[in-house]
Amino acid sequence: MPSAQLQREIEQYQTRTPKSKTLQEQATQYLPGGSSRGTSYFDPYPTFIDHAQGHYIHDVDGNSYLDFMINATSLIIGHAHPEVVEALQGQASRGTAFSGPTESQIRMAKILCDRIPSMDTVRFTNSGTEGTLNAIRVARAFTGKHKIAKFEGGYHGSHEYASVSVHPPAEKLDPRGPTAIPEFPGQPPSVGEDVIVLPYNDLEGTERIVREHRHQLACVIMEPVASSFGYLAADIGFLQGMRALTEELGILLIFDEVQSLRVAPGGAQDRFDVVPDITALGKIIGGGMPVGAFGGREDIMALYDPSEGGAVIGHAGTFNANPMTMVAGEITVNHLTPEVYKRFDRLGEMLREKLRAVFGELDVPAQVTGVGSLFGIHFTSDEITDYRSVIRGDRQMKKALFTGLLNEGILLQTGAAGALNTLTTEEDVDTLVNATRTVTQRIR
Numbered sequence: 001m002p003s004a005q006l007q008r009e010i011e012q013y014q015t016r017t018p019k020s021k022t023l024q025e026q027a028t029q030y031l032p033g034g035s036s037r038g039t040s041y042f043d044p045y046p047t048f049i050d051h052a053q054g055h056y057i058h059d060v061d062g063n064s065y066l067d068f069m070i071n072a073t074s075l076i077i078g079h080a081h082p083e084v085v086e087a088l089q090g091q092a093s094r095g096t097a098f099s100g101p102t103e104s105q106i107r108m109a110k111i112l113c114d115r116i117p118s119m120d121t122v123r124f125t126n127s128g129t130e131g132t133l134n135a136i137r138v139a140r141a142f143t144g145k146h147k148i149a150k151f152e153g154g155y156h157g158s159h160e161y162a163s164v165s166v167h168p169p170a171e172k173l174d175p176r177g178p179t180a181i182p183e184f185p186g187q188p189p190s191v192g193e194d195v196i197v198l199p200y201n202d203l204e205g206t207e208r209i210v211r212e213h214r215h216q217l218a219c220v221i222m223e224p225v226a227s228s229f230g231y232l233a234a235d236i237g238f239l240q241g242m243r244a245l246t247e248e249l250g251i252l253l254i255f256d257e258v259q260s261l262r263v264a265p266g267g268a269q270d271r272f273d274v275v276p277d278i279t280a281l282g283k284i285i286g287g288g289m290p291v292g293a294f295g296g297r298e299d300i301m302a303l304y305d306p307s308e309g310g311a312v313i314g315h316a317g318t319f320n321a322n323p324m325t326m327v328a329g330e331i332t333v334n335h336l337t338p339e340v341y342k343r344f345d346r347l348g349e350m351l352r353e354k355l356r357a358v359f360g361e362l363d364v365p366a367q368v369t370g371v372g373s374l375f376g377i378h379f380t381s382d383e384i385t386d387y388r389s390v391i392r393g394d395r396q397m398k399k400a401l402f403t404g405l406l407n408e409g410i411l412l413q414t415g416a417a418g419a420l421n422t423l424t425t426e427e428d429v430d431t432l433v434n435a436t437r438t439v440t441q442r443i444r
């Protein structure tokens with residue numbers, strides 16, 4: 001049952017979005033719940049988009065939103081950037097996907113390998129899901145071991161081995177520590193047996209579990225900046241400890257930097273100076289086109305080398321490294337100079353500080369997490385350190401804030417998190433801060 005405050009925001013949203021409602025009714029005839037994508041759905045129905053330009057998105061009812069969702073952080077230089085549009089138009093007229101490679105994939109691979117400390121070589125996919133899937137697969141093949149470890153509450157895409165203890169319900173959590181909780185009914189029990197679940201930011205607890213399973217563990221996969229915890233950066237000591245522990249035990253460390261590549265030119269590994277064995281990527285490197293990638297140490301990635309008798313791991317993919325994605329990605333990543341990251345840090349810190357001040361001023365218990373261009377809001381007085389601290393927060397308030405901000409012309413992620421982009425100004429930061437004050441006064 002939504003709270004009365006949330007219900008009022010929903011009603012206001014409904015009066016502003018009648019065409020979206022009609023489209024949702026049509027969509028539900030052909031798509032389950034009208035949807036193909038979990039993160040773009042919210043109750044009572046999502047805003048159907050007409051078009052987007054720069055950092056504004058426009059819905060079918062003629063409402064405009066200042067976009068901090070920015071397609072789940074991916075459009076880091078804004079929607080329909082003129083250079084990206086031009087490159088895509090040019091490429092489209094010369095063909096969108098071929099059975100043979102193009103020069104553009106070499107340029108894009110070089111950019112990533114030059115920037116990302118762990119990346120000697122890289123392969124492209126069409127989603128971050130495929131990136132993490134292949135990162136895990138190569139870790140298994142390289143080590144000859146079959147178990148993997150991930151952190152409670154960590155999201156790494158929607159494939160089977162990543163779908164364990166991603167959103168475990170509070171009532172299923174063992175107070176003694178994380179356990180493998182399946183995400184769907186009918187998941188093979190072997191998945192739960194082969195995925196070991198760890199406590200984020202708890203080096204001692206993690207070390208104990210990892211040591212116990214060391215003979216079967218191929219890898220630990222983790223986000224150095226945990227997206228689903230409101231872009232919480234892991235404690236540096238924890239990251240360093242994870243690196244030392246996995247190295248000592250011959251377990252490969254995978255950083256899922258699908259989102260955290262945003263925090264420095266070479267991602268969180270560059271910012272925090274902790275280098276994993278394998279890195280998975282997605283989102284911003286596609287410049288708005290579907291993308292994923294995985295790369296790392298040359299000896300590990302060599303298992304995908306098809307030359308001289310064939311690869312140890314076969315990896316096809318009809319649209320892998322297609323030139324549309326490569327040219328859009330190249331332009332986008334080339335825009336991300338060290339100065340851009342400095343500006344993100346400054347604006348991001350300004351936003352987080354101002355949001356904290358607003359919640360303090362209104363006497364609403366809240367935490368604001370995030371690093372660089374990424375931010376997350378939690379309605380709790382507890383410090384955010386891991387999944388359990390996140391879900392102790394008031395989720396109705398998050399939903400009410402999200403819906404209330406929509407009513408004020410601002411789009412966040414449904415979990416009250418978001419991202420800046422290169423077009424974001426100090427005025428935009430103030431617009432978000434002021435709207436947050438207005439909405440919080442209404443919903444508290």
Ligand SMILES: Cc1ncc(COP(=O)(O)O)c(C=O)c1O
Pocket residue numbers: 072126127128129130132155156157158223227256257258259282283291292
């Ligand atoms: C940390 C992380 N890993 C993996 C993925 C999966 O990427 P994709 O949605 O491109 O499959 C996501 C997507 O949100 C993500 O945030």
